Each structure stands twice: as structure tokens, then as C-alpha cells.
Amino acid sequence: MTAATGPAPPVIRIVGVTKVYRTGATYVRALGGVDLAVESGEMIAVMGASGSGKSTLLNIIGCLDTPTSGRYELDGRRVDRLSRNELADVRNRKLGFVFQGFNLLARTSALENVELPLLYDRSGRRGDTAALAGRALERVGLGNRLSHQPSELSGGQQQRVAIARALVTHPTLLLADEPTGNLDSHASAEIMALFQSLNDQGITLLVVTHDPNVAQFTKRLIELRDGRLIRDEPTRDRRRAMDAHLAAMA
Amino acid sequence: MRASRLVRVAAQSLRRNTMRTLLTMLGIVIGVAAVILTVAVGYGAQARIREQVLSLGTNLIVITPGAVAQAGVSLGAQTFNRLTVNDADKLAREGTTFSGVSPVTMTRAQIVGGAGNWRAAINGVSIAYQTIRDWPVQEGTFFSTDDLRARRKVAVLGQTVADNLFPDMNPVGQQVRLRNEPFTIVGVLSPKGQTASGADQDDVVLVPYTTAQARLSGATFIGQILVSAASPADIPAAQDELRAILRESHRLAKDESDDFTVRNQSDLAQAAQGTTQVMSLLLAAIASISLVVGGIGIMNIMLVSVTERTREIGIRLAVGARGSDVLTQFLVESVVMSLFGGLIGLAGGFAGAALLGHLTGWSTATPPSAWLIAVAFSALVGVFFGWYPARKAAHLDPIEALRHD
Numbered sequence: 001m002t003a004a005t006g007p008a009p010p011v012i013r014i015v016g017v018t019k020v021y022r023t024g025a026t027y028v029r030a031l032g033g034v035d036l037a038v039e040s041g042e043m044i045a046v047m048g049a050s051g052s053g054k055s056t057l058l059n060i061i062g063c064l065d066t067p068t069s070g071r072y073e074l075d076g077r078r079v080d081r082l083s084r085n086e087l088a089d090v091r092n093r094k095l096g097f098v099f100q101g102f103n104l105l106a107r108t109s110a111l112e113n114v115e116l117p118l119l120y121d122r123s124g125r126r127g128d129t130a131a132l133a134g135r136a137l138e139r140v141g142l143g144n145r146l147s148h149q150p151s152e153l154s155g156g157q158q159q160r161v162a163i164a165r166a167l168v169t170h171p172t173l174l175l176a177d178e179p180t181g182n183l184d185s186h187a188s189a190e191i192m193a194l195f196q197s198l199n200d201q202g203i204t205l206l207v208v209t210h211d212p213n214v215a216q217f218t219k220r221l222i223e224l225r226d227g228r229l230i231r232d233e234p235t236r237d238r239r240r241a242m243d244a245h246l247a248a249m250a
Numbered sequence: 251m252r253a254s255r256l257v258r259v260a261a262q263s264l265r266r267n268t269m270r271t272l273l274t275m276l277g278i279v280i281g282v283a284a285v286i287l288t289v290a291v292g293y294g295a296q297a298r299i300r301e302q303v304l305s306l307g308t309n310l311i312v313i314t315p316g317a318v319a320q321a322g323v324s325l326g327a328q329t330f331n332r333l334t335v336n337d338a339d340k341l342a343r344e345g346t347t348f349s350g351v352s353p354v355t356m357t358r359a360q361i362v363g364g365a366g367n368w369r370a371a372i373n374g375v376s377i378a379y380q381t382i383r384d385w386p387v388q389e390g391t392f393f394s395t396d397d398l399r400a401r402r403k404v405a406v407l408g409q410t411v412a413d414n415l416f417p418d419m420n421p422v423g424q425q426v427r428l429r430n431e432p433f434t435i436v437g438v439l440s441p442k443g444q445t446a447s448g449a450d451q452d453d454v455v456l457v458p459y460t461t462a463q464a465r466l467s468g469a470t471f472i473g474q475i476l477v478s479a480a481s482p483a484d485i486p487a488a489q490d491e492l493r494a495i496l497r498e499s500h501r502l503a504k505d506e507s508d509d510f511t512v513r514n515q516s517d518l519a520q521a522a523q524g525t526t527q528v529m530s531l532l533l534a535a536i537a538s539i540s541l542v543v544g545g546i547g548i549m550n551i552m553l554v555s556v557t558e559r560t561r562e563i564g565i566r567l568a569v570g571a572r573g574s575d576v577l578t579q580f581l582v583e584s585v586v587m588s589l590f591g592g593l594i595g596l597a598g599g600f601a602g603a604a605l606l607g608h609l610t611g612w613s614t615a616t617p618p619s620a621w622l623i624a625v626a627f628s629a630l631v632g633v634f635f636g637w638y639p640a641r642k643a644a645h646l647d648p649i650e651a652l653r654h655d
Contacts, residue, residue: 064568064652065649099652104565105562116565117569119259120575121570
């Protein structure tokens with residue numbers, strides 16, 4: 001970055017976002033005015049009990065859903081009033097998703113799974129998608145598992161394929177929804193160590209979790225209850241996942 | 251997504267369920283094969299009929315005695331067979347659009363000579379008959395104008411007659427007896443085959459019509475007058491002209507209807523093809539119903555597939571696929587299935603038609619347009635019946651789809 005044209009915009013700026021669902025005749029307020037700003041390079045844990053609105057917030061941040069009211073800027077661009085197609089393009093270019101259930105395509109090789117987002121790139125800039133996918137898999141330590149199918153990989157490895165898929169488009173923001181929910185503590189620590197190392201390389205991460213042990217590995221912690229932010233503070237007793245991993249090994 | 255990738259992705263997901271894909275395709279395979287088979291049989295029959303009618307002669311116009319029915323009442327009863335040799339002469343003399351005119355007297359008689367005896371049609375014709383019917387001699391010559399003028403007792407044998415009376419020798423120069431009159435054989439006609447109605451055209455003896463009238467039947471009325479127009483474009487004009495000449499010759503008043511019937515080759519072909527055409531259309535229509543049933547099979551399976559793969563659709567939407575991408579993917583899948591099925595059906599239909607032709611001796615033929623229509627139609631079936639499931643997939647909500655299990 002040379003000759004900066006001003007301070008870089010925050011990755012996320014959310015002002016007064018609400019979300020109201022209608023179920024039959026009754027209206028349910030899932031989010032009741034949330035303000036949030038996330039700068040580049042942060043690693044944030046979003047916590048809250050089920051029904052607290054954290055999934056709704058994640059869906060809105062992930063451009064899978066639009067807020068009922070309020071303002072959401074992603075990477076300096078308003079995205080709260082976009083059409084379905086525009087949202088799809090934003091997801092493709094700016095966001096990477098990691099899910100609790102991995103969500104890989106079955107009977108499809110790791111390489112082809114990671115290639116998937118590149119196939120939907122409309123800019124036409126992507127050249128050799130297979131090479132890009134291969135590099136992303138190397139980055140998560142699976143350079144030797146390119147042709148394996150999900151069923152031939154362990155849970156931790158599957159989640160790393162999913163992370164490679166999220167990284168392959170070089171997104172502005174990586175969103176993880178309970179990324180260790182289906183993993184044992186061993187694999188969990190491995191995945192969190194990977195997240196920390198990616199964060200060290202400058203990737204902005206937002207991890208939704210209800211597990212305080214996972215939250216420990218982040219830099220900032222926010223908590224929702226009844227659709228409102230009730231806590232937003234730097235993580236206390238922050239740990240390196242690699243240490244925890246080594247401790248578990250010992 | 252680029253086209254090659256679309257097809258690759260579609261092929262990939264179809265391969266994951268090979269058995270189901272094959273069974274779904276089977277509907278289209280059977281549908282297209284059935285259509286091709288019926289078209290092949292129908293088209294083959296029609297091509298054969300057309301060929302046979304065309305083999306009757308060049309730019310042929312046939313005049314037969316008797317009027318066509320008018321308002322359901324035949325007016326020809328009293329005027330039956332008023333065609334005469336004079337009519338033919340007048341046509342040959344006055345016509346400007348004809349390249350040939352020949353009367354045809356018709357009788358049947360026992361032919362004695364050579365290896366024994368044989369009963370066949372004896373037709374009295376003029377020299378022009380040979381060119382009108384486009385019927386060259388294989389051996390010897392046709393009779394000459396001199397023969398005609400002098401009413402000489404000469405005959406030209408059809409192939410069937412020659413084969414039966416002279417199985418081992420050249421009949422040219424030999425004698426046969428027709429109604430106890432000795433005739434010298436001057437030539438043998440080349441084989442002509444069957445008519446559209448199955449009659450053997452080669453079972454005939456041609457003699458000069460003058461001789462036939464003087465020596466054989468004695469009748470002055472004749473069964474047919476054959477006229478050939480100068481060119482295919484002249485046929486309508488020639489028909490008008492010969493009607494005018496014949497009406498004058500028969501002294502018909504303006505309000506009287508024709509006492510003869512004029513038909514050209516396409517009339518004959520149409521009349522002969524009428525029934526086959528209706529039959530083959532009917533068969534093809536029944537066959538295409540199975541194509542529609544095959545299409546419904548595709549729709550059914552695609553709907554199941556969309557439900558089964560809801561999560562996959564969710565994943566694709568989450569990583570940035572647009573609704574149109576998902577729509578295209580599922581459409582391509584159904585089109586690949588129907589198109590592949592169509593191609594296999596096409597091959598199957600061809601093989602079936604060839605086998606049927608081989609076993610039954612029917613002539614079968616498929617016009618190239620039938621291949622194109624079959625392939626295009628099966629692709630269309632894929633689009634038509636794939637549209638609804640694909641649209642359903644494209645309109646899924648990504649959040650709901652990701653939560654689906």
C-alpha cells in the first residue's frame with residue numbers, strides 16, 4: 001500500500017442494524033439495533049446463547065440476509081440494500097465461510113471443492129483455478145491431499161479443506177460459524193492454531209462460538225443477548241492455540 | 251461459468267448416480283427410438299411409393315375414360331370409354347406442350363411360343379410410349395414407325411413374359427402366337443418392377459396399337475392415353491391444353507362435364523401415398539407420447555435431485571453462485587440427460603429400422619431432418635421438463651438450504 005488516499009475503511013461498519021422476522025401473525029425481533037465496527041486484522045469471537053441473535057448477525061454480516069433497518073458497510077461499501085445477485089457477488093469476492101458441518105461437496109475431490117468459489121467469479125480475472133486451489137490447500141497444510149474426497153479425510157482435515165475454500169478468493173473477511181463444533185479438542189486446537197496463524201498473516205476473522213475455550217484464542221470478544229450487544233472487550237488471558245495444542249499432546 | 255465447465259459439473263453430478271441417470275435416460279431413449287423407427291418405416295414406404303410412381307414415366311399425364319363423380323353422382327355411366335385413337339392422333343397433331351402422346355389399348359390374351367404358353371396383358375401402343383414411360387429395351391429394338399403404319403405383327407416382350415416363355419434363349423427374332431396370329435419378337439424391355447399397388451409391370455407384351463386394333467381386339471375404344479409434358483413446369487399447361495382438345499374432339503357443350511379423367515404423376519403419387527401418410531403420422535404421434543412420458547420422468551428425477559441436493563445448492567449459493575448459476579447447472583443436467591438419451595435413442599432407432607428392414611424386407615429410410623428434429627426435440631424436452639425443478643433450485647434461500655439435512 002503506497003500513497004494512501006486516507007485511512008483504510010473498517011472491514012465492517014454496522015450502525016443500528018435490526019432484523020425482524022415474521023412468523024404467521026407474530027413478529028420476532030431477532031436483532032434490536034446493533035452497532036459494530038471491525039478493523040482490518042482483527043480476530044473476533046461472537047458469543048451468546050442460542051436465540052441471542054448471533055446467527056442472525058452472522059447471516060447479515062455474511063451477506064446471506066439483509067437487515068430490516070440500519071446500515072451495513074463492508075469494506076467501505078454499503079451492502080444492506082443489495083439484490084440477491086449483488087449479494088452473491090459480494091459473498092464470492094469479499095467473504096469466506098467456514099461452517100460447523102464443513103459443508104464440502106461429497107464425492108468431490110479436495111481440489112475441486114476449493115476450486116468451487118473460483119468457478120462463480122464473474123470478473124474473469126481468475127486464470128488457472130486449479131493452481132490457485134492447489135496453493136490454497138498448501139496454505140492449510142493439505143498440499144498432499146488434493147485428490148482426496150471428503151469421506152477419505154478426518155474431520156480436522158475436512159475443516160481445513162473448507163478453510164482453503166474460504167481463503168482461495170483472498171476475501172476481505174473470513175467468517176467461521178462454530179468451526180470446531182464437530183471436532184475433538186485435539187483437532188479443535190489445530191484449527192484454532194491455523195486461524196491464529198492466518199490472522200498473523202493479516203486476515204480478518206470473525207468466529208461465532210459458544211465455547212469460551214475457543215473464544216480465548218481470539219483478540220476481541222463480543223457477546224449478544226436478546227438481539228443486543230451486551231459485551232465488547234479485548235479478550236482476557238489470550239492464549240496461543242499452538243501452546244494449547246502442545247499441552248494437550250503432552 | 252464457462253460452457254465446458256458447466257457440462258463438466260453436470261456430467262460429474264450425473265455420474266454420482268449412474269444407475270438413476272441411466273434409468274431416467276431410458277425414457278428418452280425409448281421415446282426417440284420409437285419416433286425414429288416409425289418415421290423410418292413411414293418415410294421408407296412413402297419414398298418407395300414415390301419412386302414407383304416416378305418410374306411410371308417422365309412428366310407423365312394419364313387420361314382415362316369416364317367422368318369423375320359430380321355432387322356424389324357419377325355422370326360417366328352413359329359416356330363410358332369414349333376415348334378413341336382419333337383423340338390420341340388429334341392430341342399428337344395439335345398439342346404444343348407435349349413431347350409425346352401414346353394411346354394404350356388393353357386386352358389380355360394367351361401367348362403361345364417358346365417354352366410353352368403364358369397369359370399376360372397385351373398393350374397396343376405408339377412409338378412415343380417408350381419415351382413417355384422412360385422404358386428402354388434391353389435386347390433388340392422397339393418397333394418402328396413403319397411397323398406401326400403397316401400394322402405389322404411385331405411384339406416387344408416385358409421381362410416377366412420373356413423369362414417365362416424363353417428361359418434359356420434370346421427371344422429376339424422368335425415367333426409367338428397371340429390369338430392365333432403369329433407375331434415376331436423384335437425386342438425385350440428392361441425390367442421395370444412393381445407398381446405402387448403391387449402389379450408386375452413387366453408382365454406385358456407391347457404391340458403397335460394399329461396392329462392391336464386390326465388383329466386382336468377390333469375395338470376402337472382405348473383404355474388410356476398417355477401424354478408426357480415437355481418439362482415438369484409444362485405439366486399444368488399441358489393438362490389444360492389436352493382437356494381443351496379432348497372436349498372439342500368429344501363435342502362437349504360448355505355446361506357438360508368432362509367424360510374423361512386427367513391425372514398427373516403427383517396426383518397419382520398423392521393418391522397412393524394418402525393412406526401411408528396418415529398411418530405414419532398417427533404412429534409418429536403415438537411414439538412422441540412416449541417422449542413426453544420420458545420428459546416427465548426427467549422432471550420427476552430432477553425434483554428428487556433438487557431436494558436431495560438442497561445442501562449442495564446452499565453451499566454453492568454461499569460461495570457466490572447466483573440463482574442463475576444454479577438454474578443453469580440443473581438445466582444443463584437435464585439437457586445432458588435428455589440429449590444423451592436422444593443420441594442413444596437415435597442410434598437405437600436406426601439399428602431397429604435396419605433390423606426391421608432386414609427381417610421384413612420393408613424399405614426403411616430416415617431423412618436427415620429426422621435426425622436433427624429428434625436431437626433438437628430431445629434437448630427441448632430436457633429444457634422444458636428441467637425448467638421447473640431448476641427454477642425451484644435457483645429460488646432456494648441460501649440460509650434455509652445450508653440448514654437442510
